[in-house]
Amino acid sequence: MSSKDQFIASIQKSYQTNQPTIHLGSAILNGEIISEARVNLPLRMMNRHGLVAGATGSGKTRTLQVLAEQLSAAGVPVFMSDIKGDLSGIAQPGKSNAAIEERAAALGITFEPRGFPVELYSLSGKKGSQMRATILEFGPVLLSKIFELNDTQSGVLAILFKYADDKDLPMVDLNDLKKVLSYLSEGPGAAEIKSDYGSISSSTAGTILRKIVALEQQGVSSIFGERSFDITDLINKVDGQGVISLLNISDVQDKPALFSTFMLSLLAELYQKLPEAGDLDKPKLVFFLDEAHLLFKDAPRAFQDQIEQVVRLIRSKGVGIFFCTQMAQDIPVSVLSQLGNRVQHVLRAFTPQDADALKQTVKTYPRSDYYAIDQILTTLGIGQALITVLNEKGIPTEVAATHLVPPMSVMGPMVQADYDNHVRQSDLYQKYKDPVDPESAYEMLTRRMEEHAKVEAQAKEEVQQTRQQKEEKGMISEVLASPLAKQIGREVVRGVFGMLFGKTTTSSRKKSGGLFGF
Known part of the structure; x- marks a missing residue:
């Protein structure tokens, strides 16, 4: 048997299965695309999580598109962020061209253009159905990441949440958070919390308040409030196809901590609300976290611990998570070790730091009899990737340099008119577009402070009257004497x-x- 035949046999043994799969492409050996050496990812292993990494312009976004399309076709809903706003074309059938036909022929497949059910969301409400979450749903750990607070300030934020929880004060939006902060730092609550919670210094309170105001001035405070997004709306199907939910963040991409943390809050809520599912033939939902390095940049330990917990435990709820970033080193080791499926696009080694990163990446791959991993990682073309996944038994597959299949939908955004029409026709757009202003901590504490002010004013008046009476009696006594x-x-x-x-x-x-x- 020739080395090529041995290679084909090895790939087929490693990747072929009778279970439903995602077809990623065909393996490459010595520059030749071998169509019969098909590289597949079993659907039942998608909730073992994964990583899509590679240099800018290497084709990561189109890989995410391919994964989302095939998951949808298999009836699995998908949620993913659209960083640049160029993924909405998934809703429309693609168009064939010479490059696509050439790729399809090399892979031994037929290009079949088709669109997929897409729901468009936005954090600002300008690019799709408004996504909101209450302050309480975010919690102190995620909010500390958004506000970029230090440990002391994060501790104070935790006190605000503990007090609000103990006193049944619903914190819905930023006004509620500011009111609780004011009440406990310089209002009547300052003396109340001193023994049980600890006092809050004016300097720390002022810093947190400035962070809140800065976020409000950036025009994204609308993400905090009611109606809060119902995570069950992510798990929908249309005509048997899973709905692809796209969060368009092109208008807030300069606020990375905000959108990355919001997506993590959705994952945390999924973990809390979904029932245990065990091992399924296919996941209930697959989450794609693009620009994942933003999640971990300057993240406090408590924040990283929360991510690790969600990644480790959410698998049992039937949810898979794929992180998308440039370097595997962008992901903490404790999280990276949980990612069983790897799609690594080309890496550049232009600097000493790049060379070190390349060495570290090579160490994360199984040994291969057919590739020098360090060489293949720097010579992959656009639309090619080095892949290893978990087979149906949970065993890592043979490493395969893979020529990836092309997306079947439009590789780009919808034209603006089609986009706007798609948003307006959505039932979820109508459901979430109008904010709701329930009675919450702001109103409750405002009344409490007004009552306190009345009591203080009355007491002050009584003291003044008593003083005046004493003064009058004193004057009479003085005159008589x-x-x-x-x-x-x-x-x-x-x-x-x-x-x-x-x-x-x-x-x-x-x-x-x-x-x-x-």
């Missing part, structure tokens, strides 16, 4: 007693003509 008052008093007494006993002065008798006027 004066020499003049005493002299007047003596004269009055003499006059009274003189009248009673018929005694008057000589002068008075003369003036009156005697006591009885005679």
